Amino acid sequence: MSEPLILEARDLHKSYRMGAGRLPVLRGVSLQLRPGEVVALMGASGSGKSTLLHLLGLLDRPDQGRVLLDGADVTELGQSAAARLRAGAIGFVFQQFHLLADLNALQNVLMPRRIACGWSWWRRAGRERERARAILEAVGLAGRLRHRPAQLSGGEQQRVAIARALVSAPALLLADEPTGNLDSATGADILALLLRLARQRQAALLLATHDAHVAAHSDRVLQLVDGTIVGAAPGP
């Protein structure tokens, strides 16, 4: 199939130093993600899902193997170049929400834009603010723009985080157990929202989870076991 890949991992290895020895976590992970595709990454806790997402999101480097974003090899990018790439091309959603505690919802959502725009921010602030407002509205938080994270429920915080991940219209979304810290009803809502927005905006979504329920809603499921991807079940 000759369709371009938004993300490709080839034979990724990663181990952590533990005392004298090393703890291997990933031992040859390869995967491919097509634009707009929603893929679930299943695996037990501690199987290395977060580690893999960090490598794919250029937050960390593999010991071995390559990461290709939009066809370009980005494995060797320096920290600054990787950061600039993340700012425009990758959206993260974390299990712990990871909002900036001192900023309100709107400011949190605007943060990636500030970072991406650099000095031109001052010219574009008005437009960007409108855009952030629209996205917060889309995640159902039109009435919570000025709330700080501490004044929001867990579900609301994760909605802010989703809005923040989407605000730069990235082609790739990496979500690391986004419902892990939420009760099941809220988790289901958040999951539905994330999937809906990802499909709506045609962002590829790699969703790490150990929640079997998620699999039902994704295009494909990857199983991470013993540091490798063992099976790729097609979605419904």
Added chain:
Amino acid sequence: MIRLVLAWLWHRPVQVLAVLGVAIGLAALLFPLSVMNGLIAQDRAAVRGTLSDLLLIPAPGAQPARFEPYRAALAGVGVIEACAPHLIVYAVRVTDDSSGSLASTQASDLNGVQLVGIDPEAELAATDFGAYLARARLAPVADPLRPFAVADDVFGRPGALVSDSLAAVGRLGFRVGQRFEVGTLPPVLPPPGEPLEPNNFSFTLAGTYAPDEYHLGMDRIYVQREGRDGLHFNLLGPEAPDFTEILIRLRPGVSYADGKSAVLAALQRAGLPAPGGDAGGALETWEERRAVFLRGIMMERRIFTLVLFFIVVVAAFGLFATLSALVREKVRELGILAALGYTPLQRGALLLGAGAAGSAAGALLGYLAAYGLVSQHRAFEGLLERLGIVIFPKDLYVVQGLPALWLPGQAAFLALLAFLTGLLFTLLPAVRAATLAPVEALRYE
């Protein structure tokens, strides 16, 4: 981003303490330094003594120097307000009880004196001589224009003024009308091998003066320069120069450099030898004359500043401590920023920005606090006195009260230095923020 940094700082009151620390440190530097500036200004006045703005020592010519052509040459110079000739002769005091005078260190200091022949009117116009006369404690003169006048006496000796300190020495018993004798060198020195006969001369004490200066040179005995009672006529004779130096007071606002060149030009126009160079003589500002003392004072201030600046360094260290704590506390948020695309350089700059904000606030506050203290220093001193703290006891110090002189340039420079010191101390936390690994930061609890 600025908002984020400000929010970080705002939600950490301990940061405010660090800022206050810098402010207090800077104020603790600037206030004593201003007091020192004030003392230095007084010291300079004391070190300056009777010196006028410029001091001209004529280059020796073929003929003994005469004041008249110099006076005529300088009279037309616009930048000069007044000038006064001095005829200086070195002398030793002759006493009938040398044992007594040598028994006291103060007395032996005063045994060598300068006989300074002056023209009272010119002296009053060109120097602070009038103030010296006015401050005399032991025997103030009645008429500053005729300070050497003594009661008519057929056998009268020329009148002379001595300093209060000389008059007060031991059992010398100086009283107005009293005669005293000095020994000077003969006007013409004998050939080698011939004995040197001192040329004794006696004066009548006409009054005293009070120098507002440290004893930087020999004590001076003022006498008339010219005329029947004059130093020239009585002691030196027609073959000797009738002046040895000229004190020149410049008009207010005239720079010493301009004054100097105007004087040199006037001498040249009048065909008088140029002082300085191989010919000898000199044209100096009073600061050049007293350079050794002034350098000593300035050195003192420099060391004082250096020592006090350590307070600022210690205070800036507080900034370092709290900013380090800030980085530790905000590790996760820095990781989040990294995930959102913030580069290491930007993360470092963020911390530097926080440090700069704190440091600038501290420097500004310190500057203003010190300025407030200096401008209200009288009140401050009153407060201390009410608490029983007297900084300069009146019976010990000539200085009355705290002098304080605010030099804006100096204060601004030190405030800038304090700011930069604070910034220097934020460098390490900034580097830490820049180099943290995003993944570890995100996992940080």
